Amino acid sequence: MIIFLNEKYSGTIKAFHGSDVKITNFSYDYVGGKEANDEHGSGFYFFTDEKYMFTYGKYAHQCTLHLNNVIERGGKPNLKNMTKLANALPSSIKRDVGVDWDENWKVGFRDFILSSYNSAVDEYDGYLNIWIDGYRNIHNLWVENMSKILNIDAHDTGEGIIVVFNKDSINIDKIYKNKE
Numbered sequence: 001m002i003i004f005l006n007e008k009y010s011g012t013i014k015a016f017h018g019s020d021v022k023i024t025n026f027s028y029d030y031v032g033g034k035e036a037n038d039e040h041g042s043g044f045y046f047f048t049d050e051k052y053m054f055t056y057g058k059y060a061h062q063c064t065l066h067l068n069n070v071i072e073r074g075g076k077p078n079l080k081n082m083t084k085l086a087n088a089l090p091s092s093i094k095r096d097v098g099v100d101w102d103e104n105w106k107v108g109f110r111d112f113i114l115s116s117y118n119s120a121v122d123e124y125d126g127y128l129n130i131w132i133d134g135y136r137n138i139h140n141l142w143v144e145n146m147s148k149i150l151n152i153d154a155h156d157t158g159e160g161i162i163v164v165f166n167k168d169s170i171n172i173d174k175i176y177k178n179k180e
Contacts, residue, residue, distance in 0.1 A: 013065050014173075015046035015162055018056030022175055026167040032139020040155065041128050042139035043146075043163035044170065052160070054178045062174040065164060071155040077126035079117045081150050085127060086113050088145045089134050097134055124155055 017023070032042045046065065047053060053060035086109070089097070098105030101112050112133060120126035127146065135142035146152050146165035153166040164170060 011067065013048065013067065013162070015048050015063055015065050016050055016053035017044065017046050017061045017063060018052075018054055019059050019061065020057040022059050023061055023172065025172070026164075026170050028140040028144045028167060030140075031143045038139065040157045040161065040163050041124075041131055042135075042143050043155070043165050044143075044167065046162045046164060048160050048162060053176065054180075058178045060176040060178070061172050062176065064171045064173055065154065065162065066169045066171070067153045067162075067164075068169075069151055069153050071124050071127075071152055073122065073124070073156060073158055075123040077117050077120040078123055079113075079126075082117055082120075082126045082130055083113055084149055085130050085142075085145055086116075086134055088141075088149050090138075093134060093138075100133075 026044050031044070032038060045056070046063065047055065050060075050062075053062070086094075094109050095105045097112050098107070098109035101108030101115075113130075116129035116133070117126055120129055127150075131139075131142050135145075143165050147167070153164065153169050155163045155165075157163065
């Protein structure tokens with residue numbers, strides 16, 4: 001059964017994470033690796049339906065997710081939070097992004113944030129715009145900043161997949177090995 005969270009969701013949910021290795025705890029160090037399928041942005045991907053638990057590896061981790069702040073699907077982009085997320089980028093990356101937009105990197109960086117905001121169709125899309133142009137090579141920092149700076153625990157994709165940002169909200173309950 002696929003479970004969909006709503007924007008006001010707070011509580012616990014059982015979900016499954018597939019991997020080729022046994023995981024004892026989730027770490028930002030492993031986010032965005034070459035094997036990652038970041039279709040919905042970087043993060044720890046979980047299925048809410050156990051029939052998909054071996055989709056991404058020979059081990060399935062049954063976990064309890066303790067979620068207090070799930071991004072609202074379809075919500076209005078949040079310029080204040082997008083600016084916080086962009087401003088948390090390392091200075092060298094802010095300059096690189098800024099000069100792509102204007103000779104004066106500070107003006108360009110501001111334009112980058114405003115363009116990301118204006119082109120976003122919803123709240124999460126706004127954060128993805130910042131990720132694509134700013135955090136594209138530092139996936140783990142984006143995930144950590146989504147959790148620590150914006151206090152967002154997860155994003156419900158609406159497809160039975162939950163992308164978790166707050167590693168501390170994940171408890172591993174059981175690990176299964178695929179017999180095939």
